[in-house]
Amino acid sequence: MTDMAGKSLGGGFLLRPYSKSDEYWVASAHIAHYRSVERFDPSFDDAVWHALSDIDSRLENDRTFGFILLNAGKARCGSVFACDTGVAARIRLFLLDRRLHGQGLGRAMLSAVLGAIGEAGFSRIEVSTFDAHASACRLYSAAGFIEQARTPTTTFGRRMAQVDFAFEFAAL
Template sequence: MENIKIRTFDQGDRDWLIRQHQEHYALEEGFDDSFGVLVTQIIDEFLHDHDPACERGWIAQKGNQRLGSIFCVKLTAQRAKLRLFLLVPEARGHGLGQRMLQTCMRFARDQGYEGMQLWTHESHRAAGALYARSGWELTDSRPAVSFGKANVEQTWEILL
């Protein structure tokens, strides 16, 4: 995929990003509406309270078409959290996910974070493989019922 830019997330991306998460995770994972509620809360909190000096969101875009998102938010003074990493199906398998992950990790490193963590589900195997290839380690895995179905929740971490 050529001519893709990764730009800063802004208020105009809010509804698209919420809708993409709701539709994608309902279709591919069977998540119920509670997932959309969580995503809306995360995005609205980011829009209202984030510190642009050490937190940022990005949108991958080709022309007028948005293709994905990734966010870096402060967890502690030394640790950042990766959130809202999503690629639309047609953008997968072309290296864009790696590029977005590198953008997010570079930003975290440049802001002085010593490490990062993220929370995901075991069913996101392609994402897990990307994290592992990029030096992330799976530090916790546990069964849970979330978003209306049985899942295996995972925590991944990396030192920067």
């Protein structure tokens, strides 16, 4: 994934590889957003830390990787990870600072991670979100992801439906 070091997304935004030193920021940004904006309960905090622990343990051992979005002032403002499940890449912990929504940065981040996933040799990508995150569902659909399942659930103190998407790279 070294090709992604310093990938410009335009407008002064840069996508660079995740490092362990980003862990606290990633956790804090996700927890702050999902607790205050999405009204998730405190069980979400543990889920984020568990996900980061899993990601950190895999970084050197398989095709798992992550990216951090930086603004022109080099402040962190987004994250996205791709985890090797053994049969596919799974997108996890995708977050863009709410103040930056509507500028095409989410699309650019997704496009960059899709390219890196393809370069890593994956043919299938999976991602799960919730129907309460309508913009995420629209983003994945617009990028060619196909909805695989929609399952009602009570998660993180909210009644929602989990929406599972998959993307298959076309065979050459």
